[in-house]
Amino acid sequence: GAVVSQHPSWVICKSGTSVKIECRSLDFQATTMFWYRQFPKQSLMLMATSNEGSKATYEQGVEKDKFLINHASLTLSTLTVTSAHPEDSSFYICSAREGTSSYEQYFGPGTRLTVT
Amino acid sequence: GESVGLHLPTLSVQEGDNSIINCAYSNSASDYFIWYKQESGKGPQFIIDIRSNMDKRQGQRVTVLLNKTVKHLSLQIAATQPGDSAVYFCAETRGPSGGSYIPTFGRGTSLIVHP
Numbered sequence: 001g002a003v004v005s006q007h008p009s010w011v012i013c014k015s016g017t018s019v020k021i022e023c024r025s026l027d028f029q030a031t032t033m034f035w036y037r038q039f040p041k042q043s044l045m046l047m048a049t050s051n052e053g054s055k056a057t058y059e060q061g062v063e064k065d066k067f068l069i070n071h072a073s074l075t076l077s078t079l080t081v082t083s084a085h086p087e088d089s090s091f092y093i094c095s096a097r098e099g100t101s102s103y104e105q106y107f108g109p110g111t112r113l114t115v116t
Numbered sequence: 117g118e119s120v121g122l123h124l125p126t127l128s129v130q131e132g133d134n135s136i137i138n139c140a141y142s143n144s145a146s147d148y149f150i151w152y153k154q155e156s157g158k159g160p161q162f163i164i165d166i167r168s169n170m171d172k173r174q175g176q177r178v179t180v181l182l183n184k185t186v187k188h189l190s191l192q193i194a195a196t197q198p199g200d201s202a203v204y205f206c207a208e209t210r211g212p213s214g215g216s217y218i219p220t221f222g223r224g225t226s227l228i229v230h231p
Contacts, residue, residue, distance in 0.1 A: 006159075041124045041226075043222065046220075095159075103150075103165070103211055105219070110157070
């Protein structure tokens, strides 16, 4: 089946620094990738949608200057949390799908970010 | 039994029992529904899906029921095993006729299976 990986699986950073999370589709071309955020014991909240070669579309309330998303190739999207603060600590999950009109999407294993 | 906590409802069952996890969805225009299983510290894992033109679909040990009249979805797990312990999310999405194909996740239910 389709596999999506994320790197790193967990990261600890100091307040004020930036951290980059990678999302890769390993065996298919991901036209569209999604970034979710999940707080403990809560559901997944969509942060943004990115199509390869285009600017990401951010959900309401998500700061695009703080959460930089780059989808430069059909197999890689990156999420950079800039000037991280403790409230940015969360579980970040990406997903990917082939095509723009497809129900199927494949989730990555998630990245645990802790900001101290 | 089932209890509703501050954030995540919890369902506790004994190993071997059948489990039923319920979900209310919000958009009557949604045409595709998915159940995901999420183990602690991992990403969601696809379990089963159903389109809006169906009311029941069966997989291996799992059955999804869809009641569009009351916008309700349920996941039935037969002979529940300790390995089924996880958080289960339903998701709804809308495709053709103006949809984005992007799923909206429900609240989630924590299933605890006692040996």
